[in-house]
Amino acid sequence: MEESCTLPRAATACIAERQDSIQTAGKSRTRIHCADDSLAGSVSQRACVFCGARVVLNPVTDAVHLIHGPVGCATYTMDIRGSLSSGSELFRTSFSTDMKEKDVIFGGEKKLAACIDEVVEKYHPPAVFVYATCVSGMIGDDIVAVCKAASARHNTDIIPVESSGFISGNKVVGYRAAAEALLRLIRPKEGGTIEKTQKINFLGEYNLGGEKWLAERYLREIGIEINVAFTGDSTVAALKRAPSACLNLVQCTGSMHWVAQNLERTFGTPYMDVNFFGPENTAESLRRIAAFYDDTAMMERAEALIAREMARIRPAIEKYRARLRGKRAAIYVGGAYKAIAIIRQLRGLGMEIALTGTQTGKADEYESMSRILSEGTIIIDDANPAELEKFLLEKHVDVMIGGVKERVLAYKLGIGFVDHNHDRKDGLAGFEGAVRFAREVYVTTCSPVWERARSPAPGGEAHAR
């Protein structure tokens, strides 16, 4: 543990074993400990492998998502995404094999087969994703074999998702399980050929609050069509056409880099990282996409769009920047791509970043994050409430960006909060989304509520901050 000795005192962990997972940006940079299983008893904010697979695949709108396990896993992930659909709403129905004690003892394969038969007969879906959970994995149910037999029986894609929760304490492993299921789905039939088009795929875009539709509007204006998004507002048929795209854009790198790499290897489609969070990121992404086509007219249309939209949002952004300048923010989100985009956006609003962290960041991602942060910013991998509370107070944070579990913590401390979670209902991407984000940061950071909350009660004392 010699590395931890060089860390500044300000960043002491609540549990000694967690010390190497906390870093302070600045000169005495050490390598952060990350991408490992959560420490037992640390009250990690992370979910599980199954959850990772579920959030990636759930937005496939017309598929049946059948969870093979006791009822809880399905209940907790029922309608978990804020993904919007232009067609089928079947993805919002939560199917579970509802394993009981009997199934655990005698095996759940029969019940699974019966459930598949039932949903296929009732809904005639183009595909069924069958998710393994802890229990079905533990008792050794061969979901691959059950799915294969059911596929043959119904002449439908019945795709196993090997997402047993205990495989790892890291959701990223679930992203991989989902990716494998997607690749299985889009694998072309023997001897089939794929004709390339000028369209693109948009990977790691989940259409939260219609964000995919917004990107689609921009791209269409500059002359580019989206073939299919992975997986926001996607259908099984559209996903199967994925190999016909000439380029894969990757937004959520955590969940989709691996898919992009596989698509490149199998179908020769190149990929490019993009990011539509924040006006600068959106502008850069549009430029790079247009440049890929090497078409002057297209690049001009992109520049025109960027100039117009930037001009349109500037007054609003300026207004919020004037009020937010110098405020201190904390960021704790799922993945690093999102954290980096948010850092940039908050900086654009004149704010300081006091703390940032992720559930699933990788070493190189933390490295690039650390490079853009100013000296003294705390960086945490796989944080827990005790650490978050400690640093929120130590760093005098004014607003936090995170998910639901962090929200109540922030509010309890009298700190503003912005939801940047997978179940949020409002789109935060693109130029319009940037304004919406800035507004949300403003209304919560500068809410009159905090002043009231800290004001003395009649005849009493003020609450300490």
Added chain:
Amino acid sequence: MPGENAAPVPGRAKQVNENQCNMCMPIGGVVAFKGIKNAMVLVHGSQGCSTYMRLANVEHFNEPFDIASSSLNEKQTIHGGEANLKKAMDNVIRVYQPNVLGILTTCLAETMGEDLDRIVASYIEEKKIAGIDIIPVPTPSYSGTHAEGFWAAARGIVAYYARPASSHRRINVIIPNISPADIREIKRILGLMGLEYTLLPDFSMTLDRPFGGKYQKIPTGGTPAERIAEMPGAPVTIQFGTTCPDSLSPGRYLEQEYNVPLVNLPLPIGLGNVDLFVETLANVSGNPVPEELALERGWLIDGMADSHKFNADGRPVVYGEPELVYAFSMACAENGAMPVVISTGSKNSLLKERLAPLVLNADEPPVVLEEADFAAVAAAALGAEANIAIGHSGGKLLTERYGIPLVRAGYPIHDRIGGQRILSAGYRGTLAFLDRFTNTLLEHKYATYRQKIKEELCTAEGV
């Protein structure tokens, strides 16, 4: 094991569960432990379980809700989770410094066959643990719902602490998973009736804390262990658990082991049910019913009279945890809004038994479903032409897909603010519920009646 030979539930597909109406056993258990003073919970299983439970509870209570996990991975799943569980206990004790540590199993730990009692005993011995009560409760998800998990933990807690005690005046009051607002109302009534009591589990302060500008790792409040230990010396136990099976019943345990008489009452929701409660308290205390409660009763009846004609148009679907379902069904029925569907995700024969008189005397007997999913609830609701629903947020699909408005009550409420503040207990709570119910009916009626009548009568040929 319950549920073995059940005939297929009408309306429910034979095997698949489509939109779940209940959650898993351990989440009920963690809520019960949060009602014990200076308690922390640890869930023995993979990391996701505790995170999901935290999320669901955070959304419902709008409070931080820490749950530790033993974070089992593949290796421990094969070789046993003892080391991880012990490490988890180490870390939780270090950071949270609890006096009580509840350990709940998940389906994973149960399937692995983890011997919790042995692991905990060896941990206490190895680490010379003193001053911390570690209470393991088996809660395998495939054996019951969150309602059973709650009772199992409450019983486990009572069984752990209860000791032969000398007689005292404090009555035992044992509650199911109700809102902190309901707990406070029940406590207020107990106080008005001049009774001393031990209420278990009491999460009215731990899961609904006033703003204080700080976060307590373990919020103050909850039933103290010393009080639980003395529950065997109480003159009586009042338990709101008419649908709680004996094997999970904390009140029954106290009766069987320590001869504390058990009065199982329905939740005090609905005039009749509150009357039963108040009457019982009057008998137990020998005190008259105070003016304040009498006034509240009068206001409730006045409110019932004001709204009875509107309520007669109500065709409610009531779903959720058995104990709540029973209470709300009775409250609807006494207001002239006879439920058309009564449903629970639990397998619970006691609920059917309790509902039998209601069903028998109804002009139009309600459909009663157990072990039901929302596909079954929706099918039954449409079949019975239901026009209002009462239950937790899972029923939002009834509104979204079929236009049946939902009066939110129970647990969990995750798509509205203030699940912890929904008050339905006592005369005051019942009136508040009734107003919510009637106004939902009225809102729906006023929003649609013009169009409806127009479509019905003002056709092109007609006028």
